[in-house]
Amino acid sequence: MKRELIALVAHEINRAYCASLGDDSQPAWADAPEWQQQSALAGVDMHLANPDATPEQSHASWLEQKLADGWAYGEVKDAEKKLHPCCRPYEELPPEQKSKDYLFRGVVHALKDLPDAEEAVREFIENMPAAPSVPVVTLQDVPQGHVAVAYVGRRPDFTDRVYGTGLTFVQGQVRVLPPDIARKFLRHPDQFAEGTIPVAPPAEQPAQTDDTAEILAQAAKAQQEKHEEHSNLQDVRDQVTHMTSKEALAHFALTNFKQKLDKRGAIDDLRAQVLQLVDQFGVV
Known part of the structure; x- marks a missing residue:
């Protein structure tokens, strides 16, 4: 249940906070006595039912429960004798003890809108997309x-x-x-x-x-066409590379690409221009 998860988290945060103050007496949630777990659960229920409750009101609720269970003030906490140093009005608590109520309230409000684990699993299953159909091979x-x-x-x-x-x-x-x-x-x-x-x-x-064979055949055909295209392109490039006159290069560019070359330039420059046209427009 969600309330039990919230109580567990609040208890463990309180235990860590107590340890930071030098108090190592707090047991882990799994080892905590029944009365301590029930006290945390009661605190969670109070804040869930009263979302606007202040840390002071949280302590007042805790104190009322403790007094009803026979606890009294004692400088040192003693579970067997039911003595607790926080069994006194909120305004008499030292600041480090008041902080516990702020922490507890903060945990409840941070986790109260989380879905229950069972609800989350059920929602996940309901919204899980259908498994894709897998072709069968006989x-x-x-x-x-x-x-x-x-x-x-x-x-x-x-x-x-x-x-x-x-x-x-x-x-x-x-x-x-x-x-x-x-x-x-x-x-x-x-x-x-x-x-x-x-x-x-x-x-x-x-x-x-x-459809595996059909896809593979299509891929092989596409690769063959690509190879032939590359081969044809290379043949044209070789043809241009072996042209030895400006007139031949200019005629090739005009005939195939409708581009006029300035035959006053060097033959190597004209050849480079034609090769660039071949690379840009392909075999025409």
Whole structure:
């Protein structure tokens, strides 16, 4: 219960404060006698019921309870004899004792709006997002030699931006990969582990289509196109590099990029200008 947590925190803060004053007589909450725990709980209840209560009123409530339980003033605290040095009016307390009431009140008001632990857990469960659906791979879909790889990372999803596969995973998802690609992913044990290939579902529950092969094919095609583009670009650069006349360079720039070059410049400068146009606009 929240009130018990507040009482525990208030007790431990009071125990630490007493220790700072040289008073090591206060036991930990777990070791505190029943009467001491009940006294703290009563103080919490008083402040929860009376949020505007002052530290002086807090002490008055505590003192009333103590007197009703048979406690009396004593210079030294003695639980067996029910003697307590604070069993006197608030105005007669020394400043360090008055501070305890300020601390107690502050703890209650700081923690009173926190949800109960059980309420917090229930609210978390109610608001927890639904688990993402994970595609199912049936045994008959697995090419020979391929490896099942499961995403075990802490993030809810993962997109490969290192190996150029274009693959995405959600937590717990298993993809069946070619062995060379599987080895790359399994180099990262904090994110991937060798998985178990799920068995085929019942006939009335057809498996979802696994898109791993399709994504890998698309990534391979994109890499091939990128390679061809780079190769074509390099061929054009080589062509420009081997031009030995200003006229050829100027004609190339005008024909391909509609740019007029000043043929009065040095041939190396013209060549550099054309190469810059090739890098900027690509192969046209």
